[in-house]
Amino acid sequence: VDIQPACLGLYCGKTLLFKNGSTEIYGECGVCPRGQRTNAQKYCQPCTESPELYDWLYLGFMAMLPLVLHWFFIEWYSGKKSSSALFQHITALFECTMAAIITLLVSDPVGVLYIHSCRVLMLSDWYTMLYNPSPDYVTTVHCTHEAVYPLYTIVFIYYAFCLVLMMLLRPLLVKKIACGQLVEAFYHNTNVCLSDYAFPYIILVLSLVTLAVYMSASEIENCYDLLVRKKRLIVLFSHWLLHAYGIISISRVDKLEQDLPLLALVPTPALFYLFTAKFTEPSRILSEGANGH
Numbered sequence: 001v002d003i004q005p006a007c008l009g010l011y012c013g014k015t016l017l018f019k020n021g022s023t024e025i026y027g028e029c030g031v032c033p034r035g036q037r038t039n040a041q042k043y044c045q046p047c048t049e050s051p052e053l054y055d056w057l058y059l060g061f062m063a064m065l066p067l068v069l070h071w072f073f074i075e076w077y078s079g080k081k082s083s084s085a086l087f088q089h090i091t092a093l094f095e096c097t098m099a100a101i102i103t104l105l106v107s108d109p110v111g112v113l114y115i116h117s118c119r120v121l122m123l124s125d126w127y128t129m130l131y132n133p134s135p136d137y138v139t140t141v142h143c144t145h146e147a148v149y150p151l152y153t154i155v156f157i158y159y160a161f162c163l164v165l166m167m168l169l170r171p172l173l174v175k176k177i178a179c180g181q182l183v184e185a186f187y188h189n190t191n192v193c194l195s196d197y198a199f200p201y202i203i204l205v206l207s208l209v210t211l212a213v214y215m216s217a218s219e220i221e222n223c224y225d226l227l228v229r230k231k232r233l234i235v236l237f238s239h240w241l242l243h244a245y246g247i248i249s250i251s252r253v254d255k256l257e258q259d260l261p262l263l264a265l266v267p268t269p270a271l272f273y274l275f276t277a278k279f280t281e282p283s284r285i286l287s288e289g290a291n292g293h
Contacts, residue, residue: 009133010124012143013038030143035108037118037147047118047149055117055151057249061199062155064242066162067096071238072210086231095169099161107154118149126152200249207242208269214239215270221277240266 007013007029014026015033032044039045051059070092074085107115124131129144146152214235220226226236243266251259 007038007042008135008141009143010131011038011128011145011147012133012141013042013044015044030141032143032145034146035116035149037145037149046116048116049119051115051117051151052119054249055120057245058199059151059154060245061203061249063096063100063158064245066159067092070096070166091169095165096162099158099165102161103154103158106157107150115150115154117151118147120148120151200246203242203246203249207239207246211236211239211269212273215273215277220274223274226274236270239270243269 011032012029013032013036014029015036016024017027018025026043029042032038036044036046071089074088074092101113104113104115105111109116120126125147128147132140132142132144134140215226218225218232220232226232244263247262247265248259251262
């Protein structure tokens with residue numbers, strides 16, 4: 001019996017060199033090619049599974065980040081009297097949508113709108129570079145590869161297409177181009193693991209904060225102030241969609257009959273703000289303080 005030494009480390013594996021019927025010849029223990037990861041027997045196996053719902057929700061979150069940044073900076077620099085802001089919003093949505101479609105088309109399998117992936121089994125799958133073994137404590141066996149293929153690199157590919165499309169289309173509309181994709185690439189590179197596990201809570205917190213900031217900056221104190229402009233309703237509904245997305249991501253829709261009622265909480269932050277805005281209005285607080293109340 002040919003007994004071969006076992007591979008050291010969590011992510012070192014043997015690559016298939018030749019296969020003829022039931023005969024399989026594997027190479028030496030080392031790094032797995034892109035699109036493969038090690039199995040329990042330390043053999044490199046192709047990633048042929050489909051992403052789970054949670055993986056798609058994570059990718060959706062990473063895809064929404066540049067779009068939200070685009071919309072934020074468009075609102076920030078366009079001003080209240082800008083008539084082209086809506087067209088810029090639509091253009092940003094078109095850029096991100098096209099970038100997402102192109103990214104799916106060029107990913108494996110090429111030419112279709114779905115991807116093959118390897119399942120995320122544990123936290124260390126995102127940081128294989130930290131688990132390269134050192135058998136003699138001197139020589140390091142480098143087995144770093146994308147164990148969560150393609151959840152890590154596909155985001156960079158998407159951001160690259162977003163940047164290219166922005167540079168091609170946005171100069172036709174505005175004079176200055178923001179560097180949102182560079183910020184997103186740095187964020188993804190440094191916090192990719194935390195994003196995968198915490199992105200539902202990030203969505204809820206950011207959507208709550210941005211909604212409160214927007215309603216405060218727009219001086220919205222009651223339902224009439226909210227309904228007087230269609231733009232404000234669009235912003236409100238966009239935040240509600242983000243709230244619903246975060247709630248669904250947290251629940252993962254494991255038990256549909258129990259999770260759907262949670263969506264009734266989506267309007268709660270906006271309603272709470274409208275009901276309590278009159279008690280925190282700065283001019284009222286100052287006037288009461290001047291009167292000695």
